Amino acid sequence: MIASRYAWRSPATLILRNRNWNIRRLPRLVTRSISSTDPSRYPLQSAQDTAQGSAKDVDPPPPPPKQDAGPSLRSKMLEAAATSFASIIILGAGFGIAGYAYHKTYKYLVLKKMIKAFEPGDPVLVLAAMGKDVAPSDSTPATHWVRRPEQEIVDDIVAGRDSGHYHLILGEKGTGKSSMLLEAMRKVDGEGVAMFEAHADLEIFRIRLGKALNYEFHEDYIGAYFSERGPRDTTALLDIERALNKLEKVALKRRTTVGRPLVLIINQMHLIRDDEDGKDLIELLQQRAEQWAAANLVTMVFNSDNYWVYERLKQMATRMQVLSVVDLPKSQAIAALKKYRERYFRETPSSAILEEVYDRVGGRLAFLNRVAKSNDMLATCDDILEVEKTWFLNQCWILGPEMDDDVMDQQKWAAAAFVLATALVDKEAEMDKTYDPELGHVLPSVALHEAQQIMTRADFVRAFDRLNLFNITSAARVRAASVPMHRALREIVREPGFREHLQGTIDRIADIESLGRTRELVAKDLVLGGKYEIRPGKGKTGGLDVVLREKEN
Structure with a gap:
């Protein structure tokens, strides 16, 4: 079914x-x-x-054999741990190799960038050429350029031909120190030369040094993101030391290839403050300058207007050479003024006008350039004289015998300035000649220690140098800051009644100091009619004995 x-x-x-x-x-x-x-x-x-x-x-198939149980929990944990450990090792090794490769590549790029900073062409030359309307790499000298006698020395320094020393260029403001350095750099097209301006703030000094050397101070270093404290978390002075270390490596490579030292120019060194931080910075720079000059690696050039920089460097100087830059002599000053005038107005002034201009402003290039650009040169000379006179009076005019005692400290400083000015004007009458037909003006001067003795103070004269009231030369001679300033001092000192006014101020300062040192004692018994008997003391120490006598009725 x-x-x-x-x-x-x-x-x-x-x-x-x-x-x-x-x-x-x-x-x-x-x-x-x-x-x-x-x-x-x-x-x-x-x-x-x-x-x-x-x-x-007939014969049914046998049942399939039983399979063994799976791996135990312990074996699974060991396998997972081994896999994780291998992954960590691979990742760690990968990151370590990548980080090491990045670090080495970064250091190589840092040196390569710094080498480019010393290749031909420099931003300083570009800016200077824009002001003179010439090409930065133009090898022909400008028609308005005045060749100073020190130009050949500066050319050898900047070109690297003068090695084994470091240099301090010292002179008054406006004498053409920076212009000579720029002209020497232009002749070599900035090859192997770096230049920057100093500053009072160490952070700004650090930034300007890094810009000149094309160095970032590890601020673009990615490895700082993976650390609690990056390489930049430090002081400006340590960053400057790091930059100089890199510069030394670049100089070592250059010596094997080129054979000439690098040149590092620090302009306006007097802007560094005369305090502990400024002294540390100058000491750091001078130590490097001494080492590099001995090894012919880097030639450092310091440019300054003030004498205190020379005093600071003189303490540890072994290989330093000082180049003093002063006003142009009469013949070169007149030639410079003539070239300036031809460039600006396409005219040739008469010799009488040129002589008169020199008599009023001297051979200072800054004054000559300013006069040459004006329509009325003699009126501009009078303006320069008035500006210098006003500057001196505003800084240190004396207040006379009626001054208040609160301004005594400032009046000490002002009176010392006029005492020194009076001494310089009086010394002019004692000189054999104050004007040379070839050299021009011969300004009266006194030695630095004599100036301190005249003022009875040793700390004021350097402050006068910083304010461009007086100038301290490299030979430690004190004189007026310029020819117009000396003419202004002469006019002030020769004014009627000035010496009496100065003496009254000095007497008033002495009276205030005397009052400050005097103590007044009042005896009540004397006020009430009592009497004291003063007689020699009988003790071993001597002295006076004061005995009160009874009041007589």
Whole structure:
């Protein structure tokens, strides 16, 4: 009955419709159903199924072998730990190699950038050329340029031909020191030379040094992001030391290739403050200058207007050479004024006008250039004289015997300035000549120690030098800051009643100091009519004995 019921269905249909049947009985059932049907319909299938069914009936297949249990928890933890440790080692090694490669590459790029700072061309030359309307690399000298006698020495220093020393260029403001350095740089197109301006603030000094050397002080170093304290978290003085260390490496490479030392020019050294920070900076720069001069690596050039810089450098100077720059002599000053006038107005002034201009302003290039640019040169000379006179009076005019005691300290300083001015004017009368036909003006001067003795103070004269009231030369001689300033001092001192006014001020200062040192004692018994008897003391120390006598009725 079962065979007749499922005879027309296939074995797959039987499996799908009878899921609850025993799977072992299914082949036998299928065989029976097929055998009960017509064998001619499924000849091949019937034979195969019959053979399979008989084989299963005889020997059923053995059950599959049981698989072993999975890995234990401990082995899994060890495998995960080993994988993590290997990953950390690979990542750490990768970051370490990458960081080391970046660090080495950064240091190489720093030196390469600094080498470019000494290649031909310099921003200082570009700015100077813009002011003179000439090309920065033009090798022909300008028609208005005045060649000073010191120009050849400066050319040898900047070109690297004068080695083994470092130099201090000292002179008054406006004598042409910076112009000579720029002219020497222009002749070599700035190759192997770097120049920058000094400043009182050490941070600004650091920035200007870095700009001149093309050095960033590790401010662009990415490694600082991965540390608690970056390389820049330090003082400006240490940054300057780092920059000089890099410069030394560049100079060592250059000596093997070029054979000439680098030149580092620091202009306006007098702007550095005369305090502890300024002294530390000057000491640092001088130590490097001494070492590099001995090894012919770098020639450092200091340019200053004030004498105190020379005094500071003189204390430890071994290889320093001082170049003093003064006003032009008469012949060169007149030639310079003539060239200036031809350039600005296309005219040639008469010799009488040129002589008169020199007599009034002397050979200071700054004054000559200013006069040459004006329409009325003699009127401009008078303006310069008035400006110098006003500057001196505003800085140190004396107030006379009626001054208040609160201004005594300032009046000491002012009176000392006029005492020195009076001494210089009086010394002019004692000189054999104050004007030379070839050299021009011969200003009266006194030695530095004599000036301190005249003022009875040793600390004022350097302050006068900073204010351009007086000038201290490299030979330690004190004189007026310029020819117009000396003419102004002469006019002030020769005014009627000036010496009496100065003496009254000095007396008033002495009186105030005397009052400050005097103590007044008041005895009440004397005020009330009592009497004291003063007699020599009888003790071993001597002295006076004061005995109160009774009041007589």
